[in-house]
Amino acid sequence: MIVCGYNNTTKNLNAKFIDHSFDEESENFIWGNPEDPETLKKAGIDKEDILIAATDDDKRNIYITLLARNLNPFINIGVILKRKENVEKAYKAGANNVLLESEIIGREILNSFLNPRAAELINMVMFSDTVNMYAIQLPRMYVGHRLRDTDIRERVGNVVAIKRGEKIIKNPGPKTLLKKGDVLIFFKK
Amino acid sequence: MAFTLKNRIILFVLMVVSYVLFGVLGYILIRIYVEHHTANLTDAIYFSVATISTLGYYPPGTTLTSEIGKWFHIAYLTVGLGVIFGGIQTVVGPWLEMKIKKAERGWGKPLPKDEHVIICGNNELTSYLTSKLKIFGIPFIVVDKNPPENIPHVEGDCSEMVNLKKANIGRASALIALKDDKDNAIIALTARNLNDEVNIISLANSMQSEEILKKSGANAVISKDKVLGSTIELWAKGDFKYDIFASSNRLPVNEKRIKAALSGKKISDLKFREKYGTILAVHRGDRVITDPAPGFTLKSGDVVIYVPNEPKEGDAS
Numbered sequence: 001m002i003v004c005g006y007n008n009t010t011k012n013l014n015a016k017f018i019d020h021s022f023d024e025e026s027e028n029f030i031w032g033n034p035e036d037p038e039t040l041k042k043a044g045i046d047k048e049d050i051l052i053a054a055t056d057d058d059k060r061n062i063y064i065t066l067l068a069r070n071l072n073p074f075i076n077i078g079v080i081l082k083r084k085e086n087v088e089k090a091y092k093a094g095a096n097n098v099l100l101e102s103e104i105i106g107r108e109i110l111n112s113f114l115n116p117r118a119a120e121l122i123n124m125v126m127f128s129d130t131v132n133m134y135a136i137q138l139p140r141m142y143v144g145h146r147l148r149d150t151d152i153r154e155r156v157g158n159v160v161a162i163k164r165g166e167k168i169i170k171n172p173g174p175k176t177l178l179k180k181g182d183v184l185i186f187f188k189k
Numbered sequence: 190m191a192f193t194l195k196n197r198i199i200l201f202v203l204m205v206v207s208y209v210l211f212g213v214l215g216y217i218l219i220r221i222y223v224e225h226h227t228a229n230l231t232d233a234i235y236f237s238v239a240t241i242s243t244l245g246y247y248p249p250g251t252t253l254t255s256e257i258g259k260w261f262h263i264a265y266l267t268v269g270l271g272v273i274f275g276g277i278q279t280v281v282g283p284w285l286e287m288k289i290k291k292a293e294r295g296w297g298k299p300l301p302k303d304e305h306v307i308i309c310g311n312n313e314l315t316s317y318l319t320s321k322l323k324i325f326g327i328p329f330i331v332v333d334k335n336p337p338e339n340i341p342h343v344e345g346d347c348s349e350m351v352n353l354k355k356a357n358i359g360r361a362s363a364l365i366a367l368k369d370d371k372d373n374a375i376i377a378l379t380a381r382n383l384n385d386e387v388n389i390i391s392l393a394n395s396m397q398s399e400e401i402l403k404k405s406g407a408n409a410v411i412s413k414d415k416v417l418g419s420t421i422e423l424w425a426k427g428d429f430k431y432d433i434f435a436s437s438n439r440l441p442v443n444e445k446r447i448k449a450a451l452s453g454k455k456i457s458d459l460k461f462r463e464k465y466g467t468i469l470a471v472h473r474g475d476r477v478i479t480d481p482a483p484g485f486t487l488k489s490g491d492v493v494i495y496v497p498n499e500p501k502e503g504d505a506s
Contacts, residue, residue, distance in 0.1 A: 001425055008395060008414040013422055050425050078424055080417060082313060097424055101417060104435070105392065106317035108416050111442075112409040113306075113363045113388055114325070117472045117492040118444040122434055124477075127419045131470070131479060135429045157480040160467055160496060161433060161440055168432055170440050171467045171496050185433060187469045187480050 002043050004034035004064050005055035009080065015052070016043055034064050037071060045071045053095075054080045062086060062093050069094030131187075135163070138182040148174035152184070161185045194283050201276040205241075208272050212237030212265055219258045241269030300341050301328030303360045309347035309376050310367035311337055314392070318365065330356045348375040353383055363388040366407070370398035374405040381406030442469065445493045452489035456481060466497040 003010050006019040006029070016027075018034040025031040032039035034055070045051065051068045053061035058081050065077050079095045081087060082102070090098045111119035124131040134156075142150050152159060162169040162176070163183040169176065213233040220228035232251045239247060240262065253262055306322060308315055311333040319340055322329045329341065332352050336342035345352035347368070358364070364380045364387055366373040373391045380389055391407040393399045395414065402410045423431040433440055445465065461468060470479045472492040478485070487493070 009417045010421070012418055013425070015425075052421060052425060054421070078421055080421060084313065099417065099421060099424075101413070102313035102317045104420055105411060105413055105416060106314050106321070108411045109314070109365060109390055109392070110318065110321055112390055112411065113365075115442065115444045115494075116409070118442040118494045121470055121472070121477060121494050122442060126423065126430055126434055127415065131477060133430060133433065158467055160469060163429060163432065168436075168438050168440070171498055183429065185429065 001050040001052065002040070002045060002048050003052045003054060004061075005053070007054065007056065010052065010054045013052070016048075018043055019055075035060060035067070037067050040064075040067060040071055045075065048072070048075060050076045050078070052078045052080070056082075058082055058086045062090050065090055065093040065095050133160075134186045134188055136184050136186065138178055138180070138184055140180075142178050143180045145178055146174070147172055147176045147178060150178070156184075157186045157188055159184050160187050194280070194287060197280050197283065201280050204272055204276055208241065208269060209234065209237045212240065212269075215261055215265065216253065219253055219255065219261055223257050224253065224255045237265075240266050241273055243270070300330055300343070300355075300357065302357050303328075304362045305329055305357070305360070307332060307347075307353070307356045307358060307361050307364045307380075308367065309333070309364065309373075311335055312367060314367050318367075332356050348372055348379055350379055350383065353380060358383045358387065361387050363390060366391040368392075370394050370402065373407075374398070374401055377402060377405035377407045440496050443495060443497045444472075445495070447487045447489055447491040447493060449489040451487060454487055455483065456485050456487065457483035459487070461493070461495070465493075466495040468493055468495045470494045 001013070001015040002018065003013055003015040004018045006017040006021050010017070016030060018030045018032055018039055020031065020033070022029045022031065030039065030043050032042065034040060034053070045068060051064075053064040053068070055061055055064070061079050061081060065079055068075060068077055076097075077095045078097045078099065079090045080099045080101060081090060082100075084100060084102065087098050087100055108119070111122070121131065125133055136156070142152065147159065159172055162172050162178075163185060164179065164181070213230070213236075216233040216236045217228045217230075220226045220233075236247070236251060236253075239245065243266075253259060305328040308318060308329055308331045311331060315331060315333075315337065319329060319331065319337070331337060331340055331342040332345065332347040332355075333342070334344065334346060336344050343352050343355045345355070347353065347366070358380055361384065364376070366376045366389070368376065370393060373393070377389050377391055380387060388409075389407045390409045390411065391402045391405075393402055393410050393412040396412050399410050399412050420431070420435050423435065432438075434442075443466070451459065456468065468481060470477050471481050471485070471487070472494060473488065473490075
C-alpha cells in the first residue's frame with residue numbers, strides 16, 4: 001500500500017509513504033512529491049494493490065488519483081477529501097473510494113448525540129477489538145434454504161446482515177433465501 | 190471609501206450644506222454687486238433653502254430681480270433638484286433594503302429557545318450537520334463570527350458568554366464545538382459553566398487534544414485523525430466492517446431505552462424483530478451484552494441497540 005501524505009491521519013497505517021516531511025529516506029518513507037510520476041514509479045506503483053491519496057489539499061489528491069490510475073489501471077485508489085464538490089471529480093479521476101471528511105466526522109458527531117450508546121458500540125467494533133463481528137461464508141448445506149428454515153440462529157446467532165457481492169442485505173427477514181457465496185454477518189463478543 | 194449607508198448619509202448632508210452655502214454666496218454677490226441692494230445672511234439662507242426645497246414662497250423684497258439674478262435662480266433651482274432627489278435616492282434605497290433584510294431575518298428565522306442544538310463554528314461540518322438536523326426536525330442555532338445565511342444564528346464568538354446566552358444555552362440540549370482545539374476547549378468550559386446538563390460534543394483536530402477537551406467538560410470528543418485514519422485503514426484492509434458501518438450502504442443503527450413498564454419482558458414477548466428491527470446488543474450499566482437470545486429478559490434502563498427495519502419491509506430474496 002502506498003500512502004501519499006504523511007500526517008496525523010495516515011501515520012499509523014502500515015504503508016509506504018510519499019511526502020516531503022521526513023528527515024531521511026528509508027524503504028517505507030520515500031522523500032518526494034507524489035504529483036511527480038517518477039516518484040510514484042519509484043514507490044513501485046505498478047506492483048502495489050492500494051494507493052491512498054491523503055495530502056491536505058483536495059486538488060493534489062485528485063491529481064495524484066489521475067496519475068496513479070494512468071500508471072496502474074488495476075490499483076485500488078482511496079482518496080480523502082475536504083470539500084463535497086470535489087467528490088464527483090475524484091471518482092471521475094479514477095478513485096475507487098472517496099472519504100469525505102465532513103461526512104465521516106459529521107456522522108460520528110450526529111450519532112454521538114442521537115444514539116450515544118449505539119455510537120459507542122460501533123466505535124468499539126470499528127476502532128478497538130473489544131467487541132467483534134463475525135463474517136461467515138454460508139456453508140453449502142444452507143444454500144437454497146430460507147433463513148427461518150435453518151438452525152443458524154440457534155447454532156451461531158442472529159444474522160444482522162448478508163453480504164452478497166457488492167450488495168449488503170440489511171436485516172434479512174425470516175423468508176430470505178440464502179444463496180451460494182453469501183457472507184453472513186453476526187454480532188458477537 | 191466604501192459606500193456604506195453611513196458614508197452615503199454623510200456625503201448627502203455635506204452636499205446639501207455646501208450647496209446651500211453656494212446659494213448664499215451667489216445670492217449675496219448678486220444682490221450687492223449686480224443689483225446694488227443690501228443683503229443680509231438670513232435672507233440669503235432663506236432664498237437658498239426655499240429654492241432647493243421647492244418651497245417656492247419668497248417674502249417681498251427678498252427675490253433677485255435682475256436678469257442675471259433670475260438666471261442664477263433658475264440654474265440654482267435646476268441643479269438643486271438634482272442634488273436633493275439624487276441624494277435621497279442613494280440614501281433611502283440602501284436604508285430600505287437594510288430594513289427589509291432585518292425584518293425578513295427577524296420573521297423567517299426565529300431562534301429556537303428550548304431543547305435545541307448549538308453549533309459553534311461555520312465550516313464544511315456545519316453545513317453537513319445543519320442539513321441532517323433539518324431532516325430530523327431538531328432545532329439548532331449556529332454561533333459564529335461569520336454565520337451562514339438563511340439559518341438561525343447568533344453573530345459572534347462562541348467562546349464568549351454573551352453569545353452563548355443569546356443562543357439560549359441554558360435551555361439547549363446539546364452543543365457541538367467545531368472550531369480549532371484551543372477554541373473548542375474554551376467553548377466547552379464556558380458552556381459547562383452556563384449549563385450543567387447540556388451534552389457537549391467537541392471535535393478534536395489533533396489526537397493529543399482529546400484528553401484536554403474531555404477535562405474541559407466535553408461529554409464526547411470526536412478525534413478527526415482517529416476516525417478518518419481507522420476508517421481508511423479498514424477500507425484498505427478490505428475489512429467487511431467498513432462495508433457494514435462506514436460505506437455508503439452501511440447499516441443504520443438505532444437505540445431504544447427500555448422504560449419501567451416493559452421491565453421483566455422477554456425480547457420475544459415484545460416482538461422486537463417484527464416491530465423495530467434486529468438487536469445487535471443490549472447495554473446494561475457498564476456492560477454490553479451482544480446478540481441476546483430471544484429469551485433474554487429486559488430490565489428498566491437497558492438500552493437496546495438495533496438495526497431498524499427498513500420502512501418498506503419486503504423480504505429480500
